[in-house]
Amino acid sequence: MIPLYYYLILSGILFVCGVLGFLIKRNIITIFMSIELMLNGVNLSFVAFAAHWHALSGQIFVFFVMVVAAAEAAVGLAIIIAVYRTRETLNVDQVNLLKL
Amino acid sequence: MTQNPYLWLIPVLPLAGATINGILGRRSSRTAITTIALVFPGIAFLLALWIASGFSSASAPYYFDMAHWIRAGNFQADFSFYLDQLSLVMLLVVTGVGFLIHIYSVGYMAEDDGYYRFMSYLNLFMFFMLTLILAKNYLLMFIGWEGVGLASYLLIGFWFIKDSAASAGKKAFITNRIGDFGFMIALFLMIKHFGTLDFTKVFAQVATQPTELAGVGLLTSIGLMLMVGAAGKSAQIPLYVWLPDAMEGPTPVSALIHAATMVTAGVYMVARSHVIFEHAPGALTVVAVIGTLTAFFAATIGIAQTDIKKVLAYSTVSQLGYMFMACGAAAFSAGIFHLMTHAFFKGLLFLAAGSVIHGVGGEQDMRKMGGLRKYMPVTFWTMAIATVAIAGIPPFAGFWSKDEILWKAFNANWIYWLIGIVTAFITSFYMFRLLYMTFFGEYRGAAPSDSHGHGDHGDSHGHGHGEPHESPWVMLGPLVVLATLSVVGGFVGYQNRFEHFLDPVFNAGVSETAHEVAEGSASTEHLLMGISIAVAFLGWGLAYWLYYKRRDLPEKIAASLGGLYDAVVHKYYIDELYASLLIKPLVDGSTAILWKGVDQGVIDATVNGAAAEARHVSDVTRHMQSGNLRSYAGWVAAGGAAVIAYMVWMGVR
Numbered sequence: 001m002i003p004l005y006y007y008l009i010l011s012g013i014l015f016v017c018g019v020l021g022f023l024i025k026r027n028i029i030t031i032f033m034s035i036e037l038m039l040n041g042v043n044l045s046f047v048a049f050a051a052h053w054h055a056l057s058g059q060i061f062v063f064f065v066m067v068v069a070a071a072e073a074a075v076g077l078a079i080i081i082a083v084y085r086t087r088e089t090l091n092v093d094q095v096n097l098l099k100l
Numbered sequence: 101m102t103q104n105p106y107l108w109l110i111p112v113l114p115l116a117g118a119t120i121n122g123i124l125g126r127r128s129s130r131t132a133i134t135t136i137a138l139v140f141p142g143i144a145f146l147l148a149l150w151i152a153s154g155f156s157s158a159s160a161p162y163y164f165d166m167a168h169w170i171r172a173g174n175f176q177a178d179f180s181f182y183l184d185q186l187s188l189v190m191l192l193v194v195t196g197v198g199f200l201i202h203i204y205s206v207g208y209m210a211e212d213d214g215y216y217r218f219m220s221y222l223n224l225f226m227f228f229m230l231t232l233i234l235a236k237n238y239l240l241m242f243i244g245w246e247g248v249g250l251a252s253y254l255l256i257g258f259w260f261i262k263d264s265a266a267s268a269g270k271k272a273f274i275t276n277r278i279g280d281f282g283f284m285i286a287l288f289l290m291i292k293h294f295g296t297l298d299f300t301k302v303f304a305q306v307a308t309q310p311t312e313l314a315g316v317g318l319l320t321s322i323g324l325m326l327m328v329g330a331a332g333k334s335a336q337i338p339l340y341v342w343l344p345d346a347m348e349g350p351t352p353v354s355a356l357i358h359a360a361t362m363v364t365a366g367v368y369m370v371a372r373s374h375v376i377f378e379h380a381p382g383a384l385t386v387v388a389v390i391g392t393l394t395a396f397f398a399a400t401i402g403i404a405q406t407d408i409k410k411v412l413a414y415s416t417v418s419q420l421g422y423m424f425m426a427c428g429a430a431a432f433s434a435g436i437f438h439l440m441t442h443a444f445f446k447g448l449l450f451l452a453a454g455s456v457i458h459g460v461g462g463e464q465d466m467r468k469m470g471g472l473r474k475y476m477p478v479t480f481w482t483m484a485i486a487t488v489a490i491a492g493i494p495p496f497a498g499f500w501s502k503d504e505i506l507w508k509a510f511n512a513n514w515i516y517w518l519i520g521i522v523t524a525f526i527t528s529f530y531m532f533r534l535l536y537m538t539f540f541g542e543y544r545g546a547a548p549s550d551s552h553g554h555g556d557h558g559d560s561h562g563h564g565h566g567e568p569h570e571s572p573w574v575m576l577g578p579l580v581v582l583a584t585l586s587v588v589g590g591f592v593g594y595q596n597r598f599e600h601f602l603d604p605v606f607n608a609g610v611s612e613t614a615h616e617v618a619e620g621s622a623s624t625e626h627l628l629m630g631i632s633i634a635v636a637f638l639g640w641g642l643a644y645w646l647y648y649k650r651r652d653l654p655e656k657i658a659a660s661l662g663g664l665y666d667a668v669v670h671k672y673y674i675d676e677l678y679a680s681l682l683i684k685p686l687v688d689g690s691t692a693i694l695w696k697g698v699d700q701g702v703i704d705a706t707v708n709g710a711a712a713e714a715r716h717v718s719d720v721t722r723h724m725q726s727g728n729l730r731s732y733a734g735w736v737a738a739g740g741a742a743v744i745a746y747m748v749w750m751g752v753r
Binding site for chain 2: 019022023024092093095096
């Protein structure tokens with residue numbers, strides 16, 4: 001059996017990749033994908049713990065996260081399309097109308 | 101002790117008048133204001149007369165507990181009223197003279213815009229004064245004491261548009277405050293050591309204490325502090341400076357508050373506390389010395405004043421000094437006797453002076469009067485009677501009371517008597533000087549043709565007019581009544597009847613024979629009486645010679661005296677002395693330390709500094725809010741990392 005910490009390290013790597021991608025990339029879609037990466041990193045740790053402790057709640061939680069992520073993706077992508085139609089760019093540094 | 105359920109009505113009636121006029125007066129007619137302002141004190145006066153008629157020494161003192169007030173632990177102070185022989189005398193004087201002055205004010209203030217305000221204040225004053233007199237404990241007395249101070253402030257500054265009137269009001273109030281501070285300390289001492297402020301209970305406890313013959317013990321301290329309060333209210337050295345300035349108020353106010361009633365509250369309070377003072381001879385000596393010095397000192401200032409009301413003001417201070425001299429000689433009944441006769445003749449003098457001022461169109465400078473005898477005969481004759489009375493010429497009222505005081509003072513210490521007799525001479529001189537300057541010779545005021553528009557200064561009366569004229573009868577009536585009282589008022593003291601009437605208050609435990617033996621022989625008394633009559637006539641003669649026969653002399657004498665005369669004219673520079681010694685350091689110290697140091701340096705600096713600091717911090721931290729999405733994410737990630745690092749490092753599970 002694969003020990004728990006293997007999963008946790010992988011989960012950590014995925015999460016850090018997501019964070020770094022979120023911070024470094026300028027394209028909104030890439031940022032969006034980084035968020036998904038972070039969510040899935042967390043999901044992985046949830047299921048790993050669920051399997052390890054033989055507890056179902058971790059898996060249930062993952063379903064909730066997936067539902068929220070799907071809803072977020074739907075809304076987020078709609079916004080991204082709207083932004084692209086009006087601004088003709090997906091660079092976050094140029095989407096700064098609210099900045100003082 | 102007998103209960104008298106009508107006592108509370110006496111103070112409350114004028115309060116009702118004050119309230120009605122104060123609230124509704126602005127929109128009511130003058131007739132309505134006059135009716136209300138006169139009816140309520142009038143009923144109070146009739147009630148006082150009725151109570152006096154049923155007064156019997158056997159059932160006295162009367163009392164009435166109206167309502168509970170303060171009950172804390174064992175301490176209790178209620179709205180209770182108390183009437184014994186002493187307060188009965190005060191009650192009749194205050195309601196009687198007060199009512200007459202109310203009538204007079206109707207004529208005097210008739211043309212003033214603030215008529216309703218004035219009448220309301222007068223009624224308010226009556227309420228507080230009667231509370232002061234009828235109080236059963238020191239605390240209620242203190243309420244009245246503060247209240248008359250308030251009424252005095254309001255009425256001195258009645259013409260508050262005039263700068264001098266407004267500041268005179270403040271001066272009176274602040275000076276009184278210093279005295280009240282002493283009074284309050286005395287009350288605190290009583291609460292601490294006796295646990296009560298009720299007159300009878302305090303005096304019962306004091307009576308059990310040994311007389312403090314040497315040093316400053318508890319009773320001496322209480323006595324001295326009470327005297328500080330009395331000196332403030334009754335304008336004694338060193339707090340007398342407010343009374344001459346208080347003449348900025350309308351003349352009826354000067355008559356009622358600053359001559360007849362309020363300023364005598366200090367004398368009343370000292371007489372009321374006689375048990376304390378009798379057990380503290382040291383405090384009593386201080387009272388006598390202050391009274392004697394004030395009597396003499398104020399009288400000398402009175403010689404050189406030219407403002408008719410200022411002369412009377414210093415004369416009032418001087419006469420109050422006599423009353424304290426009497427109290428200090430433990431002759432409280434003589435002090436109260438003089439208080440009563442003084443209320444008659446000094447009230448009359450002020451009202452007559454007001455009539456003169458009214459008649460000449462607001463002029464107060466005696467140098468611009470003269471010859472008024474033929475223009476205003478009633479005013480002249482009443483004022484002449486009052487002058488003779490205050491000068492101490494028999495058989496007028498002032499003679500009886502002043503002679504009584506001098507005789508008692510002689511028994512205490514001949515120095516008091518000597519200064520007193522010199523003061524009596526000066527009193528007689530300056531009062532006849534006033535009479536001759538005002539009513540004899542030729543009229544020195546403005547000629548009839550150019551006297552219009554006089555009323556801009558002094559006791560301002562809007563109507564310009566030509567020749568001096570007699571006042572209306574609503575003003576002359578009170579003058580005549582008071583003149584009658586000034587003539588016959590002294591006879592209540594004939595054969596010591598007044599003193600015997602007050603004996604239950606002042607000599608409760610002393611047997612009659614011991615009381616009589618303590619006094620000197622009759623022949624000495626007659627000799628002293630002769631001297632005091634002689635000096636009164638001497639003063640009259642000197643005034644007659646200098647201000648009627650040889651009018652050129654006073655100026656020459658003044659010139660030859662030089663610096664001394666200047667000092668007297670400028671009231672010995674006491675106001676200037678106080679200004680440089682007390683007020684200027686106080687103002688400078690407050691400016692440097694309290695204003696610039698504490699207020700600006702600490703309080704303002706704290707508030708402004710906090711605001712500036714908040715601004716400064718926000719200035720730095722606002723750069724965090726760059727609008728750059730990724731920098732926010734970076735902060736969040738860094739924060740999360742920090743939390744995790746902390747938990748890992750601390751080993752939190």
